[in-house]
């Protein structure tokens with residue numbers, strides 16, 4: 001069902017704000033994982049601002065939903081959301097990457113309130129997140145686990161070990177999303193270690209797959225709701241996205257996987273996000 | 277026939293350490309068709325991608341799949357190739373540890389691992405990307421040669437040397453922003469042979485990696501205070517240069533080790549084993565990451581925190597010089 005115009009605007013405005021913050025924080029921190037932070041923003045905003053049961057004032061609330069960013073290098077984009085929600089004072093983000101701050105490039109569960117797994121070494125978060133879902137099932141808890149994967153990460157063998165286990169253990173109390181931006185660090189995934197047909201692979205391993213445009217908030221929300229309603233199989237949402245989404249000179253450019261921005265470039269990036 | 281380096285890296289001043297390594301590997305690849313280069317979606321970051329440009333048919337990008345890559349490397353040795361595998365140290369040494377031990381080392385596979393972003397050199401990235409355990413892990417693997425070059429030039433020498441060496445090797449380098457120790461390639465460098473950078477009789481600093489340059493600076497500062505500090509560049513952690521360690525024990529009786537690694541299991545431990553087994557008396561202080569997970573931050577800040585910069589080493593030299601220890605009449609007849 002399409003979102004109401006009002007609800008759509010609320011989420012779209014939030015996503016825009018988060019992207020702007022990603023650019024601002026990068027300018028101040030000296031560098032950031034821009035490409036992947038920008039591609040994951042729309043569905044992460046939908047999860048955090050519409051569905052997830054979390055409490056910024058009580059980050060370790062026992063019954064909260066767990067959210068694992070297995071693509072840990074998206075920490076820049078994750079932190080800007082957590083700051084906006086009030087898990088910590090938003091201005092602290094100015095010290096992103098800096099000595100003595102809470103935030104390294106990859107968010108650390110032992111340091112940053114609201115972070116459920118210390119990720120950054122790719123593919124670790126997937127198994128940790130599935131384990132959280134399995135733990136909830138065993139303990140009879142009704143919190144939900146969200147796991148965000150990158151596509152390059154799916155080249156790791158342990159992802160497929162987790163996919164088998166997720167089907168075997170019928171982990172329907174988690175929702176997994178893969179940020180299918182078709183780029184990793186060295187270039188296009190299909191030229192480095194091909195993943196296609198990615199959706200069919202998950203299906204062959206016993207998962208239900210929902211393929212969406214990861215920047216269309218209606219499709220994102222429909223898929224997240226369908227995943228919650230599913231009771232037979234674990235669900236993998238394959239979100240087709242654009243690396244660097246929203247900043248014209250970063251879109252689809254692997255060199256913007258990680259980069260720094262001087263004030264002039266940051267201004268250009270912000271102008272592009274604001275549609276100027 | 278050994279290849280060695282018979283040419284100079286002309287534009288070395290404009291290249292970072294890892295780029296020099298990439299360049300050297302490419303040139304070695306020109307001369308030796310058995311050399312293969314492999315990475316896991318880090319061709320650009322490790323600079324092994326330079327080899328790709330020149331020898332695309334002998335370059336393999338496995339995507340983000342390090343353990344699979346290590347197994348492939350082992351298997352390709354069967355056809356006589358010399359695979360050079362490059363990824364971040366945390367993944368090469370920790371994620372792939374069992375593959376390195378069983379598939380590479382135990383099976384006597386001639387694989388060369390060039391691990392970048394080691395220690396706390398990728399400081400801001402945090403614990404997932406720090407690697408302060410790799411020397412301990414690699415040192416404990418039988419048959420493995422473990423090398424920590426002090427700078428880009430030593431990395432160039434080490435790359436050529438490990439290709440010549442028959443057997444598995446682990447070469448550990450940083451993120452490549454480390455300042456150079458040497459000015460060019462005009463120095464002798466041999467696996468297993470420590471380099472004496474400063475002669476001294478009061479105390480010896482044994483260092484590896486980026487700590488070597490800091491040790492030299494600390495020694496120079498201490499000399500202005502009237503101390504004679506010996507500085508050993510212990511670029512090979514295994515096999516450790518026992519003679520150089522024992523000479524330091526006998527000549528100076530005081531040793532400080534410095535490394536960008538946990539003080540458990542790395543250079544300091546290797547030196548301590550030699551000293552302890554000798555039965556000779558010596559004060560030993562190990563500098564490094566003090567068996568904690570390092571915080572994240574700029575590498576210079578972290579080196580300062582862990583006292584492996586010139587300030588920390590200088591301060592430790594002064595402390596160790598103040599330490600009193602039993603000293604009998606004749607050191608020579610001990611044990």
Ligand SMILES: Cc1ncc(C[n+]2csc(CCOP(=O)(O)OP(=O)(O)O)c2C)c(N)n1
Pocket residue numbers: 035036037039071073120121122123150151152153179181183184185243257316317318340367
């Ligand atoms: C196990 C592991 N190998 C390598 C890296 C280095 N690395 C960080 S991000 C990245 C590529 C990311 O591409 P992708 O996974 O597709 O993420 P996205 O495009 O969403 O940024 C690599 C290779 C890592 N963090 N972890």
